[in-house]
Amino acid sequence: MYHKTLSYRVFTVFNTIGLLLLSLACIIPLVHVLAVSFSAKSAADANLVNLWPVQFTLEAYKKTIDNPIFLHSLWVSVKRTVLGTSLTLLLAFMAAYPLAKENSDFKGRTIYSWIFVFAMVFNGGLVPFYMVIQKLHLMGSFWALVLPGAVNIYLTILMMNFFRGIPKELQEAAMIDGAGHFRTLFRIFLPVSMPAIATLGLFSIVFHWNSWFDGLLYTNSSDQYPLATFLQTVIIQRDLTSMSLDPASMALISQKTVNAAQIFIGALPVLLVYPFLQKFFVKGLVLGSVKE
Amino acid sequence: MTHLKKYWPLHLMVLPSLLFLIAFSYLPMAGIVMAFQDFKPRLGISGSKWVGLDNFRFLFEREDSMQVIWNTVVIAVLKLFFNLVAPFTFAIFLNEVRKDLFKRFVQTLVYLPHFLSWVILGGILLNVLSTDGGFINRILESIGIGPIFFLGDGNWFRVTVIVSDVWKEFGYGAIVFLAALANINPALYEAAEVDGASRWKQTLHITIPSIMPITIVVGTLALGNVLNAGFDQIFNLYNGLVYEKGDILDTFVYRIGILGGNMGFATAIGLFKSVISMVLIFVSYRIAYKWANYRIF
Numbered sequence: 001m002y003h004k005t006l007s008y009r010v011f012t013v014f015n016t017i018g019l020l021l022l023s024l025a026c027i028i029p030l031v032h033v034l035a036v037s038f039s040a041k042s043a044a045d046a047n048l049v050n051l052w053p054v055q056f057t058l059e060a061y062k063k064t065i066d067n068p069i070f071l072h073s074l075w076v077s078v079k080r081t082v083l084g085t086s087l088t089l090l091l092a093f094m095a096a097y098p099l100a101k102e103n104s105d106f107k108g109r110t111i112y113s114w115i116f117v118f119a120m121v122f123n124g125g126l127v128p129f130y131m132v133i134q135k136l137h138l139m140g141s142f143w144a145l146v147l148p149g150a151v152n153i154y155l156t157i158l159m160m161n162f163f164r165g166i167p168k169e170l171q172e173a174a175m176i177d178g179a180g181h182f183r184t185l186f187r188i189f190l191p192v193s194m195p196a197i198a199t200l201g202l203f204s205i206v207f208h209w210n211s212w213f214d215g216l217l218y219t220n221s222s223d224q225y226p227l228a229t230f231l232q233t234v235i236i237q238r239d240l241t242s243m244s245l246d247p248a249s250m251a252l253i254s255q256k257t258v259n260a261a262q263i264f265i266g267a268l269p270v271l272l273v274y275p276f277l278q279k280f281f282v283k284g285l286v287l288g289s290v291k292e
Numbered sequence: 293m294t295h296l297k298k299y300w301p302l303h304l305m306v307l308p309s310l311l312f313l314i315a316f317s318y319l320p321m322a323g324i325v326m327a328f329q330d331f332k333p334r335l336g337i338s339g340s341k342w343v344g345l346d347n348f349r350f351l352f353e354r355e356d357s358m359q360v361i362w363n364t365v366v367i368a369v370l371k372l373f374f375n376l377v378a379p380f381t382f383a384i385f386l387n388e389v390r391k392d393l394f395k396r397f398v399q400t401l402v403y404l405p406h407f408l409s410w411v412i413l414g415g416i417l418l419n420v421l422s423t424d425g426g427f428i429n430r431i432l433e434s435i436g437i438g439p440i441f442f443l444g445d446g447n448w449f450r451v452t453v454i455v456s457d458v459w460k461e462f463g464y465g466a467i468v469f470l471a472a473l474a475n476i477n478p479a480l481y482e483a484a485e486v487d488g489a490s491r492w493k494q495t496l497h498i499t500i501p502s503i504m505p506i507t508i509v510v511g512t513l514a515l516g517n518v519l520n521a522g523f524d525q526i527f528n529l530y531n532g533l534v535y536e537k538g539d540i541l542d543t544f545v546y547r548i549g550i551l552g553g554n555m556g557f558a559t560a561i562g563l564f565k566s567v568i569s570m571v572l573i574f575v576s577y578r579i580a581y582k583w584a585n586y587r588i589f
Contacts, residue, residue, distance in 0.1 A: 002491040011491075015388055022382070023401035026463065029416045030408075032427050036419070047425030095309040098302035106299060112306050119317035121516075122570045125562020126542070127549040128323025129316075136315065151312040181301035210409035213524070217550065228411050235415040236528050256419070263415045270407050278403060 030267070037061070037260035044256040060257035064265065072223060073230035074265075076215075080145045080226055081208040087150045088204045089197060095151075096159035097185050120153045133218055144218035145226060149211070155200045162196040163189065199280040202273055209269055231266045235259050327563045331556035340556070347560035357544065357561065364540040367453060367521040372514045374458045379465035380507060384499060386466065387473045388491075402463025414528030417456060418443070443529060446537030453538065457525060468510060472503040512580045516573035519565045541565050 002008050031051050036044050037060050038053035048054050064070055099116070103109050123129070129148075138144040166189065174184045215229030222233065327347055329340040351357050382402075389395045405413065420427040421442040432438035442452045476499065484494045523542035530538045541561060549558025 002485065002494070005490075008491050012388070015385055016394070019386060019389065019394075019398050023398045026401045026405055026459070029420050029427070032420060033416050047430060050427070091309045091312065094305040098305050101302070106302055108299065108303060108306075112310070115310065115313060119313050121573045122321070122566055123317065124320030124323050125559055125566055126545050127555050127559045127562060128320040128326060130550060131323050131326075131555075132316065132320045147312070148316045151309045151316075156309070181305070185305070206407050210407075210411070212409065212411045213527075228409060231415065232411045232528065236411065236418065259415065260419070263412055263419075266415075267408055267412045270409075270412075271404075274404060274407060277407065278400060 030264075033260045033263050037257055037264050039257060041257055044260075060261035061265075063258050064261045069222060069225075070227075070230065070262070073225045073227045076142070076145075076225065077209060077227040079142070080211075081205055084146045084149065084208040085201055085204040087146065088152050088155065089201055091151055092156040092159045092200060093190075093193070093197065094185070095156050096163050097181070097189065099156070099160045100163035116153050116156065130217060139218055140220040140224065141218075142224070145211070145214055148214065149207075152204065152207070155203060158200060159193075159196060162193060166192060195280070198276075202277045202280060205273060206270055206277065227266055231262055235263065324559065324563055326556050327560035329556050331559070333553075333555065343556070347557045348564065350557055351561055351564060359536065360539050360541055360544045363537060364519055364521045367450060367526075367538075367540060368518050370450075370454050371457050371522065372511075372517060374454060375461055375465055376507070376511050376514065378458050378462040380469055380503075382462055383466040383469035383473060383503075384495065386470065387499070399463070402466070404463075405460040406464035408460075410522075410524040410528045413456070413460060414525070417452075417529060421452065443531065444533045446534050449530065449534040449538045453522070453525060453529065456529075457522060465510075468506060469503055472506045473499065476502045508583065509580050512576045512583075515576040516569055518572055519569050 028051070032049070035051055035053050036049050038056055038058070039049045040055035040057050040059070043049055043054035095116075098106055099109060099113060101109055133139055133144055133148065138147065170188060170192075171184055174188045179187065210228055211226070212228035212232045215224075215226045216232065219225060219229070222230065225233070323337075325337060326340075328342060328344060329337070330343045330346075331337070331340045351361075386395065386398060389398070421429070423429055423439045423441055423444070428442070429439040432440060440448060442448050480498050480502075481494055484498060489497070519541060521540040521542070523540070523546075526538060526540050526543050527546070530543065542565075545558045545561050545565075548554050548561070552558075
């Protein structure tokens with residue numbers, strides 16, 4: 001047996017240490033930022049914080065929560081995530097049913113699938129897209145964050161592949177009992193598709209929560225920003241106008257610690273759904289590819 | 293007519309998605325005509341002057357846009373290469389771990405960065421890579437190196453962009469290889485064991501050949517991204533100091549078209565990118581289908 005040889009045992013030790021260091025490297029930056037967010041301004045400014053808070057304080061979080069613009073952007077993000085995910089799921093669920101049919105069973109499928117595929121591999125580019133948003137009078141509207149991304153072709157394909165795995169007999173039985181396509185979809189397919197819907201829902205939640213560029217492009221002022229866009233302007237572009245800090249409180253807390261707190265709050269929902277996501281996404285990826 | 297009678301529910305189910313696709317995918321495609329105009333927003337598409345292929349000629353004559361195309365290809369190709377090699381190697385090493393608990397622990401940590409957005413990761417990187425006492429530069433200084441201007445020097449910027457992208461994606465990218473490794477027939481290893489092959493020999497002659505097909509598929513399908521250097525990442529990390537080496541097509545389009553108002557030229561650059569990417573995608577899927585029988589739709 002190879003794993004009892006000395007050389008393989010030595011390998012195992014080094015392999016374990018190597019993988020341990022590698023996986024820690026994936027979260028150490030996040031841990032550092034978390035430590036900074038809980039540290040006092042003086043310690044953060046003097047670069048004394050490593051992986052553990054120095055002079056523990058919640059000051060940065062208090063300051064963050066006190067900022068009305070931050071709170072409002074949080075609300076915009078929650079709204080867009082809930083509405084966007086619901087719409088994406090409904091559209092993907094309905095469109096996947098006819099797309100899951102064989103070309104010979106449903107004549108329209110060929111053309112529809114080409115329409116979907118072409119939209120996936122080709123796009124008009126940023127400027128024409130921007131013009132369309134303008135022409136549809138979505139500029140400055142909350143719906144500009146929800147409607148353009150409502151059809152997620154990738155998730156529709158995942159759903160379609162899941163439907164293809166549902167036994168044909170189930171559907172035939174429903175048809176024989178006189179159920180139409182809609183009845184079959186919502187009464188027969190819906191209950192058995194719950195795991196797939198949960199997977200797609202989690203992907204969609206992460207997608208919406210993380211989207212920031214649309215907020216930057218299609219909203220007119222910082223009070224319409226979703227959280228991701230707010231963070232982008234404050235932390236990346238260092239635009240402090242939306243921080244609503246008076247000079248006195250500016251001196252009290254460090255921008256470093258507040259930024260760290262905001263980064264962590266922005267990442268928190270993803271960290272929270274991540275364990276559930278991890279359970280599903282391996283399956284989701286497998287769903288995505290059909291080998292025939 | 294009988295077709296419609298029988299199939300109307302199926303058409304109705306696709307209809308909502310279809311309307312959204314028309315509005316937000318196909319309508320913008322019509323806007324591509326701007327690429328052939330000296331487009332002025334106040335004149336609109338019907339009123340703006342037609343300039344033929346002038347915008348495309350600019351693209352290849354202007355020094356800055358040629359530099360941007362070169363930057364895009366360099367960054368994207370290096371990312372494609374390392375985002376194939378790193379997950380492949382990592383998966384093989386992780387596959388040697390026999391303790392399930394440790395394996396799951398490693399997987400949980402390395403998949404995580406994939407799900408965080410570049411705004412979050414950009415914020416973290418700006419913080420830890422700062423030359424003003426950032427975490428990484430502090431570590432480097434303690435061993436006598438640096439400080440390194442990771443985000444302020446063009447060459448270091450490219451390195452930072454590629455390394456941080458691999459750091460974000462290698463774990464997630466390994467999933468498909470891990471699945472392939474789990475599917476290798478154990479009988480192959482048993483036979484090799486009987487023949488006295490060492491684990492290294494087994495890796496060389498069983499493990500690696502077994503996951504080669506999927507590696508080729510993944511590598512081929514990635515070809516469509518040769519002009520995708522990663523807008524989200526670059527946009528959240530770059531600054532005026534590194535435009536020369538770090539500016540890519542997508543960020544260039546944003547600055548020229550949306551911020552600069554030169555919409556015809558920006559549309560032409562976008563069209564150039566879309567057409568090349570589409571051709572590459574079709575070719576790569578053709579190859580993947582022919583060689584590995586891979587089909588997505």
